Amino acid sequence: MPKEKYAEIYKDLKRKIETEEYAFQELLPSENNLILTYDCSRNTIRRAVSALVADGYVQTMQGKGVRNIFQPTLRTSFTIGGIESFKESAIRNNQIPKTEVLCFTEITTDPKISNKTGFPVGSELYYLQRLHYLDDKALIINHNYFLKNVVTNLTKEIAENSIYEYFENILHIAIVTSKRIMTVEKMTEIDEKYLDLGDYNCLAVVSSQTYNSDGIMFEYTQSRHHPEYFRFQDNATRRTI
Amino acid sequence: MPKEKYAEIYKDLKRKIETEEYAFQELLPSENNLILTYDCSRNTIRRAVSALVADGYVQTMQGKGVRNIFQPTLRTSFTIGGIESFKESAIRNNQIPKTEVLCFTEITTDPKISNKTGFPVGSELYYLQRLHYLDDKALIINHNYFLKNVVTNLTKEIAENSIYEYFENILHIAIVTSKRIMTVEKMTEIDEKYLDLGDYNCLAVVSSQTYNSDGIMFEYTQSRHHPEYFRFQDNATRRTI
DNA sequence: GCCGATTTGTCCGTATGTATC
């Protein structure tokens, strides 16, 4: 539960936008009015509004105001945005997740793996292949590489449940930054064997590097998604810089 | 040319990171030191650093410092990030762009188009199909829908060059927000006809809504990319909110 | 384990600039 003022204001404004208390295309109250409403400083208001801009909810216009550009009808049901685990994402969409561990090994980073993952040569890693189901349909194959001296004592049983829960609740690893690259690739034999791709001969592939709170990259994952169930959302704002 | 202090500091720090004046995994100077270096307030430093965090260049750690997590070796040559036109992107990568206009018409938004694009029913639109080449290879088919009363007097000739240049230099339309959704779709007859897809039977599809500085959505575009040349980069940071 | 120094995070108030109406 956030107790920061700007987070509370952000949540409240977000709710008012989502429930259409502020109508689409309407201007939000001015900063000075919001200062009175929430009894805080201007900086705090501006910070909350900045977060809404980043979400694509509003747009600021110097000299005019802050416009609501949130369109509820265009919201998607299966969003992969921000950093979210497969299980979190499934539960949020009321779907039943299941995970099957196809492979669980320990490896040492050689130059080829280093080049692919970004781990230094010689790093000790866990390497896993996992198959993710949603409502009994196989949708994603994950190839996970975890740094052993950060992700300590990983087991097959943990990998069958949620590795991210293990991170947060047991190891207390906070995930801070994730760098992702999305591409489309031809299916491999493994993809074809485990995913029911039908006519499709390619997949959506998300490669990601994940950093913990010490700024150490401790995970490299390649997620190979069934193309029919893949959707990636993004809001871009032109930087003034 | 930005004259804002925070933008100058951002640019300078970014350069120092890219040229490895600050080494990978090294801590940047503390905020108090940066204040002395750049002769400014703490807020200004914090703003510049925040932009670097958003870029995935650094990671802040309370009580410890700001760590450089930029890995130059992993930089990609063909990046589609932020809001960038096909031509801008091509030039940045030293490739020769060419655009062919396959179709140039004017339409009125019916319920079906409204549902697909997000324009209100009855809106007057330009509808274009354009084929984009890079170094003589057909890579992207764009389906553009532009609001006629914003994108005034569009012609086929303009569409063959750069529509974004026409926006900025002639119409003075500033692009502020862009909402994008990335999916993978099976190829259509049009895709097959114009793109040399080889064995691939699907494409990367980016659907985007673009807003001007008045908060008006004036463009809906579906970009259909040759899968071999598509790459989408993203940095996510866990929100404290 | 404690304490003090350092570092980032949150919050406030104020002043000035710039764009819009």
Place this chain on the structure above:
DNA sequence: CGATACATACGGACAAATCGG
């Protein structure tokens, strides 16, 4: 032109996390 709105910048205060002695 004045009033209003957001944008930039400064300075100060305290909190929270980290680290070394």
